[in-house]
Amino acid sequence: MSNLIRFGMSLDERLLKDFDALILRKGYANRSEAIRDLIRDSLVNEKLELGTEEAVGIITLVYSHDTRTYRDLLSDLQHKYFHSIISTIHVHLDRHNCLEVIVAKGKGSEIKKIADRLIGTKGVKHGKLALTTTGKGLV
Amino acid sequence: MSNLIRFGMSLDERLLKDFDALILRKGYANRSEAIRDLIRDSLVNEKLELGTEEAVGIITLVYSHDTRTYRDLLSDLQHKYFHSIISTIHVHLDRHNCLEVIVAKGKGSEIKKIADRLIGTKGVKHGKLALTTTGKGLV
Amino acid sequence: MSNLIRFGMSLDERLLKDFDALILRKGYANRSEAIRDLIRDSLVNEKLELGTEEAVGIITLVYSHDTRTYRDLLSDLQHKYFHSIISTIHVHLDRHNCLEVIVAKGKGSEIKKIADRLIGTKGVKHGKLALTTTGKGLV
Amino acid sequence: MSNLIRFGMSLDERLLKDFDALILRKGYANRSEAIRDLIRDSLVNEKLELGTEEAVGIITLVYSHDTRTYRDLLSDLQHKYFHSIISTIHVHLDRHNCLEVIVAKGKGSEIKKIADRLIGTKGVKHGKLALTTTGKGLV
Numbered sequence: 029m030s031n032l033i034r035f036g037m038s039l040d041e042r043l044l045k046d047f048d049a050l051i052l053r054k055g056y057a058n059r060s061e062a063i064r065d066l067i068r069d070s071l072v073n074e075k076l077e078l079g080t081e082e083a084v085g086i087i088t089l090v091y092s093h094d095t096r097t098y099r100d101l102l103s104d105l106q107h108k109y110f111h112s113i114i115s116t117i118h119v120h121l122d123r124h125n126c127l128e129v130i131v132a133k134g135k136g137s138e139i140k141k142i143a144d145r146l147i148g149t150k151g152v153k154h155g156k157l158a159l160t161t162t163g164k165g166l167v
Numbered sequence: 168m169s170n171l172i173r174f175g176m177s178l179d180e181r182l183l184k185d186f187d188a189l190i191l192r193k194g195y196a197n198r199s200e201a202i203r204d205l206i207r208d209s210l211v212n213e214k215l216e217l218g219t220e221e222a223v224g225i226i227t228l229v230y231s232h233d234t235r236t237y238r239d240l241l242s243d244l245q246h247k248y249f250h251s252i253i254s255t256i257h258v259h260l261d262r263h264n265c266l267e268v269i270v271a272k273g274k275g276s277e278i279k280k281i282a283d284r285l286i287g288t289k290g291v292k293h294g295k296l297a298l299t300t301t302g303k304g305l306v
Numbered sequence: 307m308s309n310l311i312r313f314g315m316s317l318d319e320r321l322l323k324d325f326d327a328l329i330l331r332k333g334y335a336n337r338s339e340a341i342r343d344l345i346r347d348s349l350v351n352e353k354l355e356l357g358t359e360e361a362v363g364i365i366t367l368v369y370s371h372d373t374r375t376y377r378d379l380l381s382d383l384q385h386k387y388f389h390s391i392i393s394t395i396h397v398h399l400d401r402h403n404c405l406e407v408i409v410a411k412g413k414g415s416e417i418k419k420i421a422d423r424l425i426g427t428k429g430v431k432h433g434k435l436a437l438t439t440t441g442k443g444l445v
Numbered sequence: 446m447s448n449l450i451r452f453g454m455s456l457d458e459r460l461l462k463d464f465d466a467l468i469l470r471k472g473y474a475n476r477s478e479a480i481r482d483l484i485r486d487s488l489v490n491e492k493l494e495l496g497t498e499e500a501v502g503i504i505t506l507v508y509s510h511d512t513r514t515y516r517d518l519l520s521d522l523q524h525k526y527f528h529s530i531i532s533t534i535h536v537h538l539d540r541h542n543c544l545e546v547i548v549a550k551g552k553g554s555e556i557k558k559i560a561d562r563l564i565g566t567k568g569v570k571h572g573k574l575a576l577t578t579t580g581k582g583l584v
Contacts, residue, residue, distance in 0.1 A: 031180045037199040039206070040306040041170040047206050050213060054422040060176040061428055066205035067178070067186050072432050074189060084399070086407060088364050090441040117395040119409055121362070125441030129364060129407055131397055147343070148333040153444050154350050156364075158436040163368040163403030166431050167179040193561040200567055211571050223538070225546060227503050229580040256534040258548055260501070264580030268503060268546055270536055287472040287482070292583050293489050297575040302507040302542030305570050309458045315477040317484070318584040319448045325484050328491060338454040344483035345456070345464050352467060445457040
């Protein structure tokens, strides 16, 4: 943990009133906390856009319970990309649908490749990739 | 213009250093200006998500110069939605491709309907809708 | 499983060539499979935009291992929203950073409220919400 | 114009029914037209993500009519980036708010730099960048 720096800033009265209402709706403890989140968000987004630094990818797959193909391929892929895939969560959505959330770590481009392969698999109805920060260097 | 309110906030030293570097890269005059933008951005995004308030839609269409169909339909649509479409800009991208940027104002849902109709038109190669604020109530 | 319908479609030669190359890069088995995914994607996106139907939300939080606050609040929230939160995965990113992936199910608006509360919590460095389909009604 | 290739594909009956309904809502003439748009969209998105090819950027700025600063800077920037900025559209949103839509052409990274400079300018309340294709090589 490094030092906290205190500084002043000015904001239009009306903008501040609207922001205070937003803070309340979002459940922030105070203004500093909310502004810190906006600042961290802008830093994270810039880094993720560059795609050069290590990132965490959350790959979400909805697939039919009935298909065997998917599970077979997943184990193949997990062998191929085992160094990138950290963890997997499996949810039974209903009698027919499964949700699988896969957490991978690596270069953005590599995570995208893994996500493409998984989303493109027969039996996967819908897939999505969300990139986030590894938290490294983010106070 | 309403009053400026001054308040203090605290930020971790390292986070502040990273943010100051980002501010520089993005060309902001100072911290207050950059934080104000983040705050306005979060307010605008919340309103646009709700979709109930008036918004401005920027519809971008890339289409083949050669197709007559598009231009005919556009004038039809402009008659039908004339109260929503404010303005149009036309750019000759190259010998074959035209870009048309259409500015519309209205409820988010209505703007989406107009955008869908335009993007779905034969001859339109690619279309996109970006929603933004009317600036009303935003200081 | 319902019946498969076969139908023909025409595509410009060059567009088809580019698409076939994309299919290969993304690892699809064949054109039908790739087009099916595009179709399902457009159906899912339309439903998620409406926000009225049940959805699955993947909330991703990166937070400092050291903070107690977060874990305490999470258990509070899990009591409050226990009927929406299905499952949680926890990953130790490094010595200081934790990743928590929370899977919630419900109306889009309710999931957003839960995500806001979690992302707004002190100690959470970065948070993200990705909405996806429950798979219901999606073949 | 190159040749049209005809090919067959199979789709689940229920998925096809849902897609036909979507096509109707979006105003497409027929299935081929709708699928072509999905295909082109996936090709464009892949290229834009890479960021290496030439793109068209639509920069949308909402700013206060009263501020002089913005207009002065814009002319400065237009001199600096004149080779990238193709065209500009100006809309009077209401008595206080102006909308400016700027069309720029170039590498994605350069367009982002221009957008950052413009959005970061004092007096600009809200700014947004949407990237699209130049249409080149897209049939």
